[in-house]
Amino acid sequence: MAAVTARPPRDALAPLPFDAVIRPAAPSAVDEVVAHIRALIAERGLHVGDSLPTERELCQRFQASRNTVREAMRILKAYGVVTVRPKIGAVIVDNRLERALDLFSFNTIEISRKTFADIQGFRSMIEVDTVERIFDHAGPDDITELRARNRAMRDAPTMADASEADFSFHLKLVSILNNDAVTEVYRIMKPVIIRIMEKGKVRQDFGTSTYQQHADIIDALEARNRIKYQYALQYHLELGLNTFGSPQEDKRSPE
């Protein structure tokens, strides 16, 4: 009597095999359940604090096994959109920011060189290439604030505080652009940027070389010297690349 049925041929109605051939990225049952749950949240207009149906109810609703639903729930938990407790069930939360931080405290995986280069390249576009916009908007108060944050970095007691202050300096710089989209993206990227800042540095570096580089950038900004500003900032951003190591990793086995 068919002890285990194991997911009736993809879909009881449609002959999926052809579809599966055409579409290489066949969504797994778990992915489908995740999409279903997201759709459920959307259509019911659920917000933080609201509860989701029980696992078994979701099994029945989406015609999936409990393990499949549980794996889907694991994804949602990992994304920080729900918390699950026994008997209580799944409750919608918003811990996405914490999760983003968790991602890069994941010391087990070293940030790849490609990621490193892309992030620094992105920052270079936002901070260096936008020189005209920054010069347009920067006022005396901004200069003062930048100097204060640079001193805070120099005087920070620990490595973590120093890199936090370092980020704060650059965040202030881009905030001069007065563009929420930019600051939001920077906020999301903060964990990676922090780790990049600490890469190959010791505490003392923040108080000496990094401090001096920041000072040069501020001076150029205050003097409205475009060339010097771009040179100083570009130099500052590229420095970490050397400490990262030789770029042999990316090579596609030159055979």
Added chain:
Amino acid sequence: MAAVTARPPRDALAPLPFDAVIRPAAPSAVDEVVAHIRALIAERGLHVGDSLPTERELCQRFQASRNTVREAMRILKAYGVVTVRPKIGAVIVDNRLERALDLFSFNTIEISRKTFADIQGFRSMIEVDTVERIFDHAGPDDITELRARNRAMRDAPTMADASEADFSFHLKLVSILNNDAVTEVYRIMKPVIIRIMEKGKVRQDFGTSTYQQHADIIDALEARNRIKYQYALQYHLELGLNTFGSPQEDKRSPE
């Protein structure tokens, strides 16, 4: 005959109940497996491209059931540190930035005038201000591809298809920068950008004025004419601003 043993009392050795009281966040079996795998990666010094042991091997090594190991693997996949394929197994990757950005594609941003201006400003920084980088990287193939996508937009049957093709054009433009961080940010902003593109337009506009603007941009890029390129692109991006309504909200600094 004890068909299912189900995790012998937490730990065969230690009396955990006290611990459980002291420590409110009692780590689940899945969390422990995740920690074990992280430790395994660290102690073996595994990097991007290396493979993890098979699921059943991990079960045996950590004394956990396969479902538990699978849920742990789901977490690692959600974190973007491994990819798993049948028969191949789990391979270490680094898609954490992509996942971090993904986290924030959940919320449906409502587009205010300020948001609209910021998004367009952001695009202007990425597409216009980076002119030197784009000129450095753009090749004949890129020009051809841009022309193809522009024609696709002109010939699109519906409004939705046209705006999709419009986005595709701009995505191709920024992809010339060869920076995953930029393309990822564009990808998550896609829904908003699409809505901006359709704002105050009729289907015909994509085939006439928008098509011509794109053509001008491509011509300038091909001719390596920086001034013309920046002018054409900036003009193109600012056009939508007028159709959005009176800009009384965003007090433009009177220069």
Added chain:
DNA sequence: GCTAATCCTTTTGTCCAACAAATAAGAGAA
């Protein structure tokens, strides 16, 4: 001998059923 199609084996993907643990809710006693 060499190529190509076929079979085989390994590994992940999904399903099912059971028991353990946690806990909210209700029943019962003071």
Added chain:
DNA sequence: TTCTCTTATTTGTTGGACAAAAGGATTAGC
């Protein structure tokens, strides 16, 4: 009424089965 104990429900974990994918070994055909 209020506190405590029981109960029922829900998540957490386990074991086992089969399906599907994919690489490797085997064999047929030239």
